C-alpha cells in the first residue's frame with residue numbers, strides 16, 4: 183500500500199511551470215529516486231512534500247493523513263519528514279553533538295545515548311562530537327546532516343542530492359551507508375539525484391521528471407530496459423537506437439532480425455538495445471559470416487577508444503551502409519580489435535520497442 187501519495191500536484195513561479203499534474207506513490211519502507219535534467223522540477227517536488235514550499239494545486243497524503251489539500255497545509259515541523267539538502271546545512275556555530283541533538287528534546291534523559299547511537303549508525307567517530315562542522319570533511323558533514331535528520335525519527339526521509347559534492351569513492355560508500363541506515367530504520371526515502379547510475383543502484387523505484395511532469399516511474403530494471411521513449415532511454419544510460427520494420431514480434435534492422443518485447447505492433451518503428459546486449463567478435467573467417475543464428479550483424483571497426491576496464495569500439499554496419507553514425511559498442515580491454523578489422527555483432531535478449539509509434 184502507498185505510504186506517500188502525491189496527486190495532481192501543480193506549481194508555477196510566475197509564468198514558469200515548475201510542476202504539472204504530478205502523481206507519485208511511495209511504498210512504506212521503500213526507496214525512490216527522482217531523476218531528471220536540470221530545471222525539471224525535482225527540488226520543487228521535494229520541497230513541497232517537505233512543507234518548505236506551497237503547491238498551487240493537488241494533494242499530498244502521508245500514511246493516509248492529508249498534508250496538503252484544499253484548505254489543509256500541515257506545517258513542515260509537524261509532518262514527521264526528514265530533509266537532507268545538498269550542502270547538509272549544518273549550524274556552523276554549534277558542535278556536532280548539538281547539531282545532531284537539535285531535533286531531540288532538551289530534557290530527554292536518553293539524549294546522550296541517542297546522539298551516540300546516531301553517530302554510530304552513520305559511522306562517525308565519537309571524537310568528532312565536540313568539533314564544529316568546518317572541522318569535518320564534506321562526507322563527514324553529510325553523515326552528521328543525516329544523523330540530525332534521523333534524530334527526529336521521521337516517517338519519510340527526503341534527500342536532495344546529498345552526495346553530489348563528494349568524489350566518486352566517498353560517494354559510493356556514503357550512499358551504501360545511507361541506504362543501510364534507512365533500511366534498518368525502515369524509513370521510506372526519496373532521493374533526488376543527477377546521477378543515473380546512483381538512482382538505478384539506490385532505489386527500488388525510479389521516477390523520471392521532464393519539464394515539470396513525471397514521465398515514467400517504476401522499478402530500475404524496468405525503466406532501464408523498457409523506457410517509454412527515446413529521451414528516457416538515453417537519459418538513463420547509453421542506448422543503441424535503430425530504425426526497424428516490425429512484424430509479429432520480430433524487428434528487421436541493420437543488425438539482422440531481432441526478437442522484440444512489446445505488443446503486436448507492425449510497421450516502421452525505432453528499437454532500442456543497451457550496449458551490454460551486443461557482443462563483438464573479430465571475424466577472422468569471412469565465409470562464416472551469418473552462420474550462427476539470426477541475431478547477428480557484421481561491420482567494420484572505425485575507431486577504438488581505450489577506457490580502462492571497459493573500452494569503446496565504433497563500428498559501421500556492413501548491411502547498413504546508409505547508417506548515419508557508427509555504433510558505439512563496449513568491449514573488454516583484453517582483446518581490442520584493430521581499426522579496420524571486420525567484426526561480427528551478436529545480440530543477446532530482446533530489443534525494446536518504444537511505446538510511441540513513429541510519426
Ligand SMILES: Nc1ncnc2c1ncn2[C@@H]1O[C@H](COP(=O)(O)OP(=O)(O)OP(=O)(O)O)[C@@H](O)[C@H]1O
Nearest residue numbers: 195198199200218219220221222223224225226227
Ligand atoms: N523560487 C523560485 N522562483 C522562481 N522560479 C523557480 C524557483 N524555484 C524553482 N524555480 C523554477 O522552477 C523550475 C524547476 O526548478 P527545480 O529547482 O525544481 O528543478 P530541478 O529539477 O531541481 O533542477 P536542478 O537539477 O538544477 O536542481 C525551474 O524552471 C526553476 O527555474
